[in-house]
Amino acid sequence: MATTEERAQAQPRCAVSFTFDDGPDERWTPRVLEQLARCEVTATFFMVGERVRAHPDLARTVLAAGHEIQLHCDRHIRHTALTEAELQLDTEMALDALATVDVRPQLWRAPWGICTDASVRVATQVGLQLVSWSIDTHDWRGDHPQHMLADAQGQLADGGAVLMHDAIGPGARRAGCQNTVALLPALAAAARADGLALAPMQHQAISPAAIEVPA
Numbered sequence: 653m654a655t656t657e658e659r660a661q662a663q664p665r666c667a668v669s670f671t672f673d674d675g676p677d678e679r680w681t682p683r684v685l686e687q688l689a690r691c692e693v694t695a696t697f698f699m700v701g702e703r704v705r706a707h708p709d710l711a712r713t714v715l716a717a718g719h720e721i722q723l724h725c726d727r728h729i730r731h732t733a734l735t736e737a738e739l740q741l742d743t744e745m746a747l748d749a750l751a752t753v754d755v756r757p758q759l760w761r762a763p764w765g766i767c768t769d770a771s772v773r774v775a776t777q778v779g780l781q782l783v784s785w786s787i788d789t790h791d792w793r794g795d796h797p798q799h800m801l802a803d804a805q806g807q808l809a810d811g812g813a814v815l816m817h818d819a820i821g822p823g824a825r826r827a828g829c830q831n832t833v834a835l836l837p838a839l840a841a842a843a844r845a846d847g848l849a850l851a852p853m854q855h856q857a858i859s860p861a862a863i864e865v866p867a
């Protein structure tokens with residue numbers, strides 16, 4: 653008969669992922685990393701190729717801290733505003749940028765989460781899985797950490813992904829990411845209080861939220 657400990661080990665680990673789009677950013681990525689280390693959380697960073705070319709050392713620091721880097725884009729443009737050839741080129745450039753820091757991503761979160769049929773075809777060509785998120789903190793609006801926590805904590809669930817940003821992307825309505833940094837300890841505590849571990853998306857037992865392509 654299995655002991656309690658053996659049964660616990662045999663069960664899949666329930667986990668949620670903290671994810672950060674739009675970096676790396678010289679000012680904010682180090683602050684996010686510092687806070688994640690304090691909370692003992694490893695996370696997923698969906699990076700922008702042109703920012704990786706500008707700050708390869710920051711990307712390496714993210715990896716060295718045990719986090720995962722996946723693909724966001726090369727230039728932060730809606731897929732609906734690109735031809736399929738332009739999207740292919742953008743994706744190849746981003747993959748080249750990530751390769752310079754020895755990252756071969758498996759997950760792809762499109763800018764604003766907007767995907768087209770071309771996104772699906774390009775993803776298949778380059779062997780990437782398009783993914784979305786299950787919880788949007790709306791941190792780009794500059795919301796107060798308490799408000800973001802109140803909205804997000806009821807949605808924490810196994811296999812979920814929390815969308816946050818470690819940079820100021822296009823359309824952001826805030827000047828800095830300090831509220832995202834401030835949110836992390838309370839959000840990590842809320843997840844753990846619900847029995848959820850915090851793990852990068854790639855390492856989750858359950859596949860991350862699948863992408864929906866607008867008809």
Ligand SMILES: [Zn+2]
Nearest residue numbers: 673674763764
């Ligand atoms: Zn973005």
